[in-house]
Amino acid sequence: MSLDLSPFDRELIGGAHGAGAAFAMRLLVRFAEAVDARSLIDIEAAHVDGVIYHGRASLDLAERMVGLGGKVRVPTTLNVGSVDLIHPELFRGTKEHAENGTRLMHAHVDLGCAPTFTCAPYQSASRPRFGAQIAWGESNAIVFANSVIGARTNRYGDFIDLCCAMTGRAPAYGLHLTENRLARALVEIVSIPDDWDLERLAVAVGHMIGRRCGGLIPAIVGLPPSMSEDDLKALGAAAASSGAVALFHVVGRTPEAPDLKTACGGRKPEFRLRLTAKDLREAARSLSGIADGVRIGAVSLGTPHFSIDQFGRLVLLLDGARPLVDIFVNCSRATLGEVRNRGWEEPLRAAGVTLVADTCVYVSAILRADAGTVMTNSGKCAYYAPGNLGVEVAYGSLAECVASAHAGKVVRL
């Protein structure tokens, strides 16, 4: 029942690889014991979700590691921070919050993490390979890596993703192990609203899976095979917000589910969920706290961060007329660079779009205090923004969000 440490693990604890790695290893061993792991495994990469400033303790931990001369041992990307370092003028919070948030982001870069500051690291150069053992934080990134790529990570949270990065090790438990990755729930999409696009379908299905499947890994049948990666990103983000979903299989679409039998490992599902067009319409409606036609103060797109393909779709929807309310689009600095390369930044600005990099409107102090109701195309933002920002949220498709921004009120198409 005890944790079996390798000679290398013992070197790490003993300080042979530096005081920073020893500090991280002490925490990691306690964590491994708490999750009842028998051993640790090597990881290829990490994604650290500790760069949003929640209080002094997280800053003290990162700066302690820097002070000990710590460096990450595997390629490590960073999640969104509290501040847009590219556009710092967007921050409307206190000076102290901005300073501590910026220090926290810099401390992680000092540890050797790449300054990616994105919640969608899988849509950039740092995408892991199929089967890779990784230690990722950030719920939408975790579910995407497991489900769409077939890389292997548990839901690593506060401090532990960083400890894995600093040691190159992770506890051998949960979704790192083949036997724990099989589907145990069957989700059947029986019918689909015929006027819906795939992104809205993905959000509604994800929201229902999070609410109904508990901790069981779902195998989904009945989704169109033409679902894009951005659609699956939206599905996972919604499921990981309304529930603790870390892995889903779309039969015939995702890599560990060529067919239902393989996805389930030949076993019968323990739980079945049938979703009809009516259920899905209700799910989409439940994400909107306000009625159609109500005035909105802003539109927020890109939770998780907008991809370059999504920018391509947005550009086609904008006709150059200025909307009545601000349209915020959250993206990584890498995607922002690509937007500039394609010559889209100026047309987007002219069409009333504010580009937000390095952070996300729903975890940062960017919206005006009087923004009131916010409209979004994100199931995740719709789920969390009322609690995080104290705003009412309307959910709609990308096209509805753009039309609503122009009308200044919730418009349905």
Next chain:
Amino acid sequence: MSAQAFEAVTLVPGEASGPVLRLDEPLSFWGGLDLATGAIIDRWHPQRGASVAGAMLMMPSGRGSSSGSATLAEALRLGNGPAAILMLERDAIVVVGAMVAAELYGLACPVALADGRDWEALAAVASLTLKAGPEGATISAGL
């Protein structure tokens, strides 16, 4: 039961004593705890308003966001965290929060896994003392 000592498993070592606060439902520290006072602020929690500060917190299992680790560490840093945490199920979020406070600030908030058969007896007394060492933990009544 004053002379009786209950055996437990050490998750985070240390020694602590204090009044007992038994939670009727698990608590998510993130969003559920007022860092400035240690009061439970989760609007759905039946013990909303009770303070965990300085208490021997009996919490059978953990709940909620992994940001709970940073919240627990921050509450301990501010002196508004529990004295110790007794659980019936291992919980990584709680363990990491307590470990970080110990490593950064030298603040001991020991965490131990109690035996379910002892739970009611532990909850029945006003105060408890926990001694959690590397080989194992003991819990006894009184300060």
